[in-house]
Amino acid sequence: MQYYFAPMEGVTGAAFRSVHHRWFGGVDKYFTPFLTPTEQPRFTPRQLREIAPANNEGLPVVPQLLTRRAADFIWAANALAALGYHEVNLNLGCPSGTVVSKGKGAGFLADPDGLDRFLDTVFSAVSVPVSIKTRLGVRDPAEFGRLLEIYNRYPVSELTIHPRVQKDLYRGAPRRECFAAALARSANPVCYNGDLVTRADCLAAQAAYPAVSALMIGRGLIADPALARRVKGGPGADIATLRAFHDNLYGRYCTLFGSRHNAMLRMKEVWSYLLFLFDGSEKLGKRLKKAADPREYELQADAIFRSLPLRADAAYGWYRPA
Ligand SMILES: Cc1cc2nc3c(=O)[nH]c(=O)nc-3n(C[C@H](O)[C@H](O)[C@H](O)COP(=O)(O)O)c2cc1C
Structure with a gap:
């Protein structure tokens, strides 16, 4: 089964795609916004x-x-x-x-x-x-x-x-x-x-629709950037790789936008999905989203990487009952 990264305006631009490919991969096609x-x-x-x-x-x-x-x-x-x-x-x-x-x-x-x-x-x-x-x-x-x-x-x-x-x-x-x-x-x-978010969602879709040529994932792949790789039998995300992915992407945005403030805003979009991969992220997630300047943002991102454990699957429940 082929896995595609869905186009997501404001998130999956060229910098995001190349940084995702470098650290996680598992994606057969990336669609541009x-x-x-x-x-x-x-x-x-x-x-x-x-x-x-x-x-x-x-x-x-x-x-x-x-x-x-x-x-x-x-x-x-x-x-x-x-x-x-x-x-x-x-x-x-x-x-x-x-x-x-x-x-x-x-x-x-x-x-x-x-x-x-x-x-x-x-x-x-x-x-x-x-x-x-x-x-x-x-x-x-x-x-x-x-x-x-x-x-x-x-x-x-x-x-x-x-x-x-x-x-x-x-x-x-x-x-x-x-x-x-x-x-x-x-x-x-x-x-x-x-709405494919977990490995089980993907495997269930593969089983339910054996005739499809591919499955395309958007929000679920930002919430768990290793999802496609994992469905194909590869390793899941770990904190060190997520941090490297984060730092690489933030650095690319700082260069691209010429502004750490704008890079921070773009990273907050990524975090609005990625936070669901961290267990108990409500409090630190709220602080990160509230961060008004890049220094504060960097401290909060660091605190998340240092203190929160990863979940086995992202808990992104946009349609599931709470
Ligand atoms: C913030 C955002 C931006 C999106 N941008 C695009 C886009 O540029 N082109 C497109 O075809 N779909 C776009 N979509 C739709 C996604 O590609 C996808 O169809 C949708 O999120 C459902 O898939 P998912 O449940 O795996 O996220 C966007 C969705 C979101 C939430």
């Missing part, structure tokens, strides 16, 4: 930093694009192919209001005819395999019947399904029965994504 191509057929300097081969060396990376304009997708996908990428992913899952109101991400799912025309144009013009990351629909999972018929008409290299609708955001349990039905009817390879 979405890039939005515009009518100007060139990437911005910020986008270029994200996708520059030099910043992704030795990593299996799949760039993700967010747009509803076929022409913009085509120039960007072909430019990415020219940079050496072997796959480009289309985001049809982002549920955020600002994206959806422009008819992009999960918002595009409200317009199946437009999506069909978009895919028809894209697949006749791109020079690189295109995969799709989708939700089940906007309001009702029954919308997926029509959407899957459309996807089945195109050579989608892999269809990642996050079995929620846009209105669910990330609430409630993933709609597993809808996923199973879609898996049975997809003409293209399918990847499952949603």
